[in-house]
Amino acid sequence: MPRDAAAGVAGAQGEVAAVQHMLQGYADDPGGLVAEDGVELFVYRWTPNGPPRAAVQIAHGLAEHGGRYARLAEALTGAGYAVYADDHRGHGRTAKTPEDLGFFAPQDGWAKCAADLWQVNRRIAADYPGTPIVFLGHSMGSFLGQDFIAQHGDALAGVVLSGSNGKPPAIAVLGKLIARLERLRIGRRGRSTDVGRGAEQQRPQVQRSG
Numbered sequence: 001m002p003r004d005a006a007a008g009v010a011g012a013q014g015e016v017a018a019v020q021h022m023l024q025g026y027a028d029d030p031g032g033l034v035a036e037d038g039v040e041l042f043v044y045r046w047t048p049n050g051p052p053r054a055a056v057q058i059a060h061g062l063a064e065h066g067g068r069y070a071r072l073a074e075a076l077t078g079a080g081y082a083v084y085a086d087d088h089r090g091h092g093r094t095a096k097t098p099e100d101l102g103f104f105a106p107q108d109g110w111a112k113c114a115a116d117l118w119q120v121n122r123r124i125a126a127d128y129p130g131t132p133i134v135f136l137g138h139s140m141g142s143f144l145g146q147d148f149i150a151q152h153g154d155a156l157a158g159v160v161l162s163g164s165n166g167k168p169p170a171i172a173v174l175g176k177l178i179a180r181l182e183r184l185r186i187g188r189r190g191r192s193t194d195v196g197r198g199a200e201q202q203r204p205q206v207q208r209s210g
Helices: 003-026 066-078 109-127 140-155 171-185 192-200
Strands: 045-047 054-059 080-084 133-137 156-164
Touching: 045 066, 054 066, 054 109, 054 140, 066 080, 080 109, 080 171, 109 133, 133 140, 140 156
Parallel strands: 054 080, 054 133, 133 156
Antiparallel strands: 045 080
């Protein structure tokens, strides 16, 4: 097997092993939360040996889930940090059925996702009173994080935003228009093959080095 391919396989196996290790310890401590509208939020929690020096709250990106951050969480717990990561609405194990994937809520879905993050934050504060909390948001999670900071910034000791942006460019108006037209065409729970195909074509190619 080529060296770069072997490295990719080894990395994938390591991620799977980390997730499996986390889930084994998670079974006795589900840590799930129920949102204000009754949605059950699946929350991953990794804890260090001994009192944490701080807690890290992770908000994952679009079309992924909190379990993808297991390897990062293991590194952080090894350094003495507690780590929490919820599966957002329509993602991961919070989505109870395939039809729920990608669907936030019938109304005000974005605001409800942001409110869910606050609920997770309060859970962390209850678990570890007085412990500093650092927010880490990636991609979509970083934009949820910007909303979170505006509303609850005083609850955080620090923020890390990955794959984020500031003011949307002018072309974003066109993107929103296309999304709205697609929603009208296929419904709120419909799946757009046109938009998905465009995203796939624009996905950057990652090349691993051995």
